[in-house]
Amino acid sequence: QKEVEQDPGPLSVPEGAIVSLNCTYSNSAFQYFMWYRQYSRKGPELLMYTYSSGNKEDGRFTAQVDKSSKYISLFIRDSQPSDSATYLCAMRVAGANSKLTFGKGITLSVRP
Amino acid sequence: IAGITQAPTSQILAAGRRMTLRCTQDMRHNAMYWYRQDLGLGLRLIHYSNTAGTTGKGEVPDGYSVSRANTDDFPLTLASAVPSQTSVYFCASSDGNRVSPLHFGNGTRLTVT
Numbered sequence: 001q002k003e004v005e006q007d008p009g010p011l012s013v014p015e016g017a018i019v020s021l022n023c024t025y026s027n028s029a030f031q032y033f034m035w036y037r038q039y040s041r042k043g044p045e046l047l048m049y050t051y052s053s054g055n056k057e058d059g060r061f062t063a064q065v066d067k068s069s070k071y072i073s074l075f076i077r078d079s080q081p082s083d084s085a086t087y088l089c090a091m092r093v094a095g096a097n098s099k100l101t102f103g104k105g106i107t108l109s110v111r112p
Numbered sequence: 113i114a115g116i117t118q119a120p121t122s123q124i125l126a127a128g129r130r131m132t133l134r135c136t137q138d139m140r141h142n143a144m145y146w147y148r149q150d151l152g153l154g155l156r157l158i159h160y161s162n163t164a165g166t167t168g169k170g171e172v173p174d175g176y177s178v179s180r181a182n183t184d185d186f187p188l189t190l191a192s193a194v195p196s197q198t199s200v201y202f203c204a205s206s207d208g209n210r211v212s213p214l215h216f217g218n219g220t221r222l223t224v225t
Contacts, residue, residue, distance in 0.1 A: 034213060043116075043202050043216030044155075088155065097143065097162045097208060099170070104154035 003027050006089055006103030014111050019076040023089035023103045026070065030091040030101075033065050035074045038086040038105070047087070048074065079110045115139070116217035118203050124223045125193050133188040133220050135203030141215070142208035144186040145170075146178060148199040149219070155202070161186055162208060193224045 006023045013019055021035075032051045036044035048063040050056045050072075056063045062075040072091075076083055089103040119134045137144065146158040157170030161180040175197060177189045186205075190197055200221050204214040 041218070043204075043218045044214075045216065046213040049213055099157060099160065100214060102155045104152065 004089065004091060004101050004103045007106055008104070009106035010109065011106060012109045012111060013079055015079060015081060017079050017110070019074075019079050019083070019108060019110075021074040021076075021087050021089075021106055021108070023072050023091075024070055025072075025091060025101075027091075027093070027101075028067075028070065029093040031094045032092045033063070033072050034090040034100070035061075035063055036088045036090060036102075038088060040085075044088055076108075079108075081110045081112050084109050116203055116205060116215060118201075118217035118220050120220060121218070122221040122223075124225060125190075127194055127224055128192050131190045131193055131222070133190075133201055133203075133222070135186045135188070135217060136184050137186075137203075137205045137215075138184065139205060139207075139215065140183060141205035142183070143206045144180065145204040145206075145214065146176070146186070146188045147202045147204065148172065149202060150199050158188065158201075193222075195224045198222060198224045 004025045035048040037047045038044040050063050053065050053067045060077045064073040086105045086107045088105040090100045092098045092100050116137045142163045145160045147155045149155050156172045159178040161167045164183045200219045202219045203217045206212040
């Protein structure tokens, strides 16, 4: 079993839809959870960062962490064509210089 | 604008040739990383450096080498390229503490023929 599993996609939704992106993980030592967004032919950029169970909201984006179920989600409300990108979950254990473990990414397309 | 600069942006390389991918950051970050990204495999760590003068092996280090002579530069060298090294290569940096995110460059698309 991979340490981090991400829904493979691709995912296509109409503009205005609510999008739910999910990752599961097996390593209970993961403490810090991130979502990166990657536009075509660009490097990933940090979208959301959480380090505790619960929800974190930033505009139309909500990151949710459930450590008991080893499950994280990213919700996008009122999705826009500009949200079309690949979304990667990432996580790391506590401790200096710990390395990020990435999910494989899911490509989202928002249709006008 | 502060960030990471990678060069070249793309390259076609004959198998057996030597190639160095360049990476420079101007954020004075301690830690730097090299990833390769392949369809269906995601991002995989090749090598990393926690601070200038030190390097370490990641998940897929074979066929690659790195050096970290100073804080800003972290070149990745393919000593003798093979077709399986065809990929998109991303350099990243962070300030090294446990809550700091990675900042990525825009990648080098390498094709080995």
